[in-house]
Amino acid sequence: MNRRDFLSGLTLLSGTVPLFAAQAGKPLKVGIVYQSSIGDAGWNYQHNLSIRALEKQYGSDVVVTRVENVPDTADSERVFRQLAMQGHQLVIGTTFGYMNSMLKVAKEFPKATFLNASGYKTAPNMSCYTANMYDGTYLAGGIAASVTKSKVLGFVAPVPLPEIFRNLNAFTLGARKVDPAIQVKVVWINAWHDPGKERLAALTLINGGADVILQDANSTAPVAVAQERGVYSFGWTSDMAAFGPKTCLGSVVADWSDYYLRQAAQVLGGTWKSSAEAGSLREKFVDIRGLNEKLIPAAALARFQADRELTIQGKLDAFAGPFKDGKGVQRVAAGASLPSQDRDRMDWTVEGVVGTPGG
Template sequence: MKRRNLLTAFAWGAASLALAAPLAQSAQAADAPGVAFVYLGNPGDAGWTFAHDQGSKEAEAKFGSKIRITRIENVPESADSERVFRDLANKGNKIIIGSSFGYQDFELKVAKDFPDTVFLHATGYKKAPNFGTYDVRMYQGAYLAGVAAGYVTKTNTLGFVASVPIPEVIRNINAYTLGARSVNPKVHTKVIWINSWFDPGKEKQAAETLIGQGADVLLQNTDSSATLATASEKHVHAFGWDSDMKKFGPDAHLGSVVAHWGVYYNAAIQQVLDGKWKNDPVWWGIPQKAVNLEDLNTSAIPADAQKQVSARRDELAGGKWDVFTGPIKDQSGAVKVPAGKTLTDPELQRLNWYVEGVDGSLPK
C-alpha cells in the first residue's frame, strides 16, 4: 500500500498540462487498445515509480504494436487524480492502471462510469466488476535480506528505516527480523519511523540515528536511496528497496529487494486482450517471480549465507512454506502463530504487532 507524498504544486501543474496537451505515448498503432499508466512521481532512476515504469516498458516490449501505451507522471493522491483517470477513460483507453494506493477511491469512482474499461489498482483492497487490485509480496524479499543480514552483522543489531505504520510496513519489519533470527537468534532490530514514503532528509537522519545505536545492516521501506547512501558514508551495510540501488553505495550494498511489476502487467494485459480478465485480487511473490533479492554482494556476504538465501528462496518458490509460518512469537514471548499454521492473507493485511526480536513499540 503506497501513499507517496512526493508532489509539489509544480508537479501537479505539470500533470495538468499533460491533460491539456497530447499525452505522452509510445510509438504504436493509433487504433491499438490503449493501456494507460498513472504514476505518483517521476520514474527517475530508482524506487517505487521507477519499478512500475520498468514494468510498463516490459509490457511495451512484449506487446509491441498490439497495444498503445500512455504514461502520466506526477499525479497526486487527491481528488485531482480523478480528472486524470476520467480523461484517460474518455480518450478510450482499454486498460487504466493506477500505481499508488491513494488513487483507489478516485479510480474506483471513475471505473463505475466506464464499465467497458478495465481499471487496475496497485496495493488496494476494493473491488468492482471492472476494477481489480494487485500487489507483490515484498515481505518475502525482506525475509531473504534478513537471512543475509543475520550472517553479515557484527553487532547483532539491525536497523530499519520505516515509512508509515501500516500492515505492509510492519510485515516487512517482521519478515526482515524473522529471516535474520532464523540464522542468528541473537539479532534484534531497531526501527525508526519517518511518517513519510519519500523524504531523503528524514531517511538520512533515521539511518544515521540507527547506525549511532549500533545497527550495522540497514533495510528501508521508503522510496529514496538515502538509507543506502548513508550506510556507505558510515561504512556499514544496507539493502536497496523496490529496485536495484547498488550504484548509490556499491561497497555498502548487500543486495536489493526488487519488485518486478512487469510480470503482473504482462499477464493482466494479455488476459484483457484475450477477454479472460477477472477482477480477483492478485498478490504475487517469489513463486511468480514478482519479487526477489537481487545483485547480492558476494564479497561481503559469506558463502554459507549465500547458500542459505538460495535455499530459502527455493522454499518460498515452491509455495509450500511462507515467511509467516509458525511457530512465531511476538515481543512478549507469546505465541502468535502456532507451529504448522501460516498466517492467511487477510491476517497479513491486518498485521499490527511486532515479532520477537524487534525493539520498541508501534506508534499509536
C-alpha cells in the same frame, strides 16, 4: 508527463502518441499514473520497467501514457477520469492511496479496465494487485544476520500499514532464525518517499548501533548514507546497488512485468475478469537481485539460495511458527503458519523489533 500538463491537455510524454492517431491504429491504450516522478530507482522506477516490458512485448499494439507527480487527492480522480475519457482501455494507478478515486471513476466508465496497486477494493471493471515483499525481506534478514557484528539491524519504515508490518516482521524472523540474539530497530518516517527523512532515519539507526540497514521507503538515501558510514544496506523495490556499490548487499525487488503482460493479454483477448491478486517470490512478483556475493559469507549465500528455492516451491513460509509478538505472546505455534487473514490485518511486531509507530 506531469499532472499539470496532463490535465491541461498541453503535452504527452515521449513514447506516447496523440489520441486520434492511437484510435486510428486500434492499439491497446494504457494509462499509468505515478504519485511522484519516475526517477532512476525505487517504486515508480520499477513500475516503469514493468510497463516497458509490456511495450517491448507488444510493440505498436500498445500505446502507453505516463502521468507523473499525481498526489492521492482529488487530482488523481481527475487524472483517471481524463484517461478514461481519452479512450484508454487499461488504466493503472500505482499506489494504495489512489484506490477510492479509481473506484469512483471505474463506476463511471464500465467499458474501461482499471488496476490498483496495493489496494484491496475491486469492482466488475477494477482489479487490485499486491507484491508481497515479505518473502524478500525474510531472505534479506538471513543474509543480514550473517554479516552483522553488532547484532543490531535497522529498518526504515514509511507508514504503519499491514504490508509494512509484514515486511518488518519477516525481516526480523529471517534474521533471528539465524541468530536469535539479533534486534531490529525501526524508525517510522510517516512518508512513502522523502529522501531527507529517509536519510535522517538511516543515520539515527546507524548511530543507534545498526550495521545493516533495510528500507521500506522509496528513495536511495538509506543506501547512500549506509555507504557513507561504512555499514551494509539493502535496496528497495528496484536494484539500488549503483547507489552503494561498496556496502549494498542486494535489493529486495518488486517486478510487475508478468502481471502487466497477463492483464494486457486478457484485455486484448476479451477474457479479462476482475480479481484481487497478491503474489511474492513464487508468483514472480518479488525477488532479491544484485547480490554482492563478495560481501556475503559462502555459507550464508548457500543458505540464501536454498531458502529461495524452498520458498519458490512453497516449502518455506516466512511466517511459519513458532514465534512470539513483541509482548511475548505466542502468535504462531510450532508446525503452524500465520493465516492469510491475520497477515492482511497485521498491526503488531514480532519479538526482537524495537520501535513503534508512535514511539
